[in-house]
Amino acid sequence: MDKPTGLTSARALSKVKRLLPKGTRIGHTGTLDPLASGLLVLVVGRATRLARYVTPMDKSYTTTARFGFVTDTLDAEGEAVPVEGPVPDEDAIRARLPEFTGRILQVPPMASAIKVGGRRLYELHRRGVEVEREPRPVDIHAFDLLSTDPEEGTATFEISCSGGTYVRSLISDLAHSLGSGAYLTALRRTRIGHLHVSDASPPEDLQEHDPCNRIIQPAALLRRMPAVEVGEEERVGVCNGRKMGAFGVGGSYRVMRGEELLAVYRDEGAQARAEVVLCAP
Numbered sequence: 346m347d348k349p350t351g352l353t354s355a356r357a358l359s360k361v362k363r364l365l366p367k368g369t370r371i372g373h374t375g376t377l378d379p380l381a382s383g384l385l386v387l388v389v390g391r392a393t394r395l396a397r398y399v400t401p402m403d404k405s406y407t408t409t410a411r412f413g414f415v416t417d418t419l420d421a422e423g424e425a426v427p428v429e430g431p432v433p434d435e436d437a438i439r440a441r442l443p444e445f446t447g448r449i450l451q452v453p454p455m456a457s458a459i460k461v462g463g464r465r466l467y468e469l470h471r472r473g474v475e476v477e478r479e480p481r482p483v484d485i486h487a488f489d490l491l492s493t494d495p496e497e498g499t500a501t502f503e504i505s506c507s508g509g510t511y512v513r514s515l516i517s518d519l520a521h522s523l524g525s526g527a528y529l530t531a532l533r534r535t536r537i538g539h540l541h542v543s544d545a546s547p548p549e550d551l552q553e554h555d556p557c558n559r560i561i562q563p564a565a566l567l568r569r570m571p572a573v574e575v576g577e578e579e580r581v582g583v584c585n586g587r588k589m590g591a592f593g594v595g596g597s598y599r600v601m602r603g604e605e606l607l608a609v610y611r612d613e614g615a616q617a618r619a620e621v622v623l624c625a626p
Contacts, residue, residue, distance in 0.1 A: 347545040348377050348385040350531075357385055360548045365389065365557075374399035375508070375537065380421055383534035384542040392563045394621045398597065398609070399566065401508040402538035403486065408529055409501045410516045415526035419454050419513035428526040435493045438500055441522055442488045450480035451514050483510040499530065539569055563623060564599065564606040572599040575607070583607045584624040589617045 348357045354376045362371050374386045374396045383406075388396050413432040416423025484507040491501045504512060513529055520527035535542045546559055573592045575583060580602045582589065591612040592598065597620055600608045609621040 346385045346387060346551065347542055347547045348382055349547060350380055350382045352548070353379050354385060357548060358387060361387055361551055364552060372396055375404075377534060378420070378422075378532070380529075381532040381534065383532075384537055384540065384545050385534075386537055386540060386566075388566075389560060391623045392566070394623065395563055395566060395609075397621075398570065399537065403505065403507055403536075404510070404534060405503070405505045405536035406512050407491070407501065407503050407531075407533045407535060408512050408516065409499055409531040410520070410527040411530050412498045412500065412520055412525050412527045414498075414528060415517070416528045418528075419517050420529040420532070423528065425528065430524050432495075432498045433520075433523040433525055434495070435490065435500075437523055438493070438519070439490050441519060442490060444522065445515060445519055446485050446488045448482055448484055451483050451511060451518070452480050454511055454514050454517075481509070483507050485510065485515065488515075500527075505536075540566075562604075562606070564601065564604060567599055567606065567609070570597060570599050570609070571595075572601050573610075574601050577602070580607060580624070581626070583610075583619070584622060584626045586619040586622045588619075591615050591617050 346357055346361070348354065354373055358371060358373050362369070365371065369390060370393045371387060371389050372393045374388060377383065377385055386399055388399070411425070413430075414425040414427050416425055485504065486507075487503070487505040489503045491503055493500045502516070504510075504515065506512075506515075512532060516527050516529060533542075551559060571594050573594065575589075579589065583600050583602075584607060586608070589610070591614065592610075594612060597609050597611050599606055600610050605624070607622070607624045608619050610617045611620055612618075
């Protein structure tokens with residue numbers, strides 16, 4: 346789905362759920378805030394079991410930030426407070442970007458869904474409570490400045506990063522390194538792994554047409570994951586989640602029978618163990 350701004354991820358999901366047969370399981374693979382737009386991957390039926398493999402995929406965003414101001418949410422939902430000092434110009438911003446490219450440590454924002462002490466950070470934030478958060482490593486593959494608007498004090502960026510990266514924090518840290526502050530005024534997710542927003546549909550299109558015609562098959566969803574092929578006799582065991590002899594593949598891998606994705610397995614010593622089984626016995 347191409348989620349519009351002003352809609353929560355849960356609300357976007359519910360619009361599709363109403364179009365599917367009653368009782369159909371459906372979930373999404375990574376929340377977008379209401380102010381954010383762009384690619385939201387929904388998983389339906391047995392494919393909900395594959396969400397764990399989609400959420401960590403690399404992602405791409407375009408985002409616009411307003412410099413010279415800060416908010417407690419790091420985006421436009423908070424109240425903008427001016428900071429002292431000049432707004433950094435294009436040359437200054439561009440020169441600092443390499444320092445925020447590659448493996449960096451990032452402190453999650455208080456207005457996030459991460460749990461600390463069993464509580465969501467955003468729940469504590471709403472109560473005015475701030476807690477210490479441990480920095481986490483993230484990978485910024487590309488951090489490019491697309492344009493600036495000196496009159497508005499804004500800059501637009503294109504970012505490619507690992508799953509779990511907070512773009513709000515990245516922009517805030519960049520601004521602080523320049524002796525200023527900044528918050529997001531717009532955020533759009535354009536890619537998750539090999540899936541692109543150009544292939545996604547807005548909610549109104551999904552309601553006007555049969556959503557089942559927009560569904561991609563699980564094998565296509567995990568097409569970048571290594572794959573092994575099994576015969577018909579092995580298929581029965583796989584669909585029952587039985588252990589098999591190790592295939593010598595590192596990490597998780599697809600178990601295929603022709604074009605059908607049967608399961609996701611992982612080698613453990615001399616054996617292969619099922620992580621997720623999609624086929625019926």
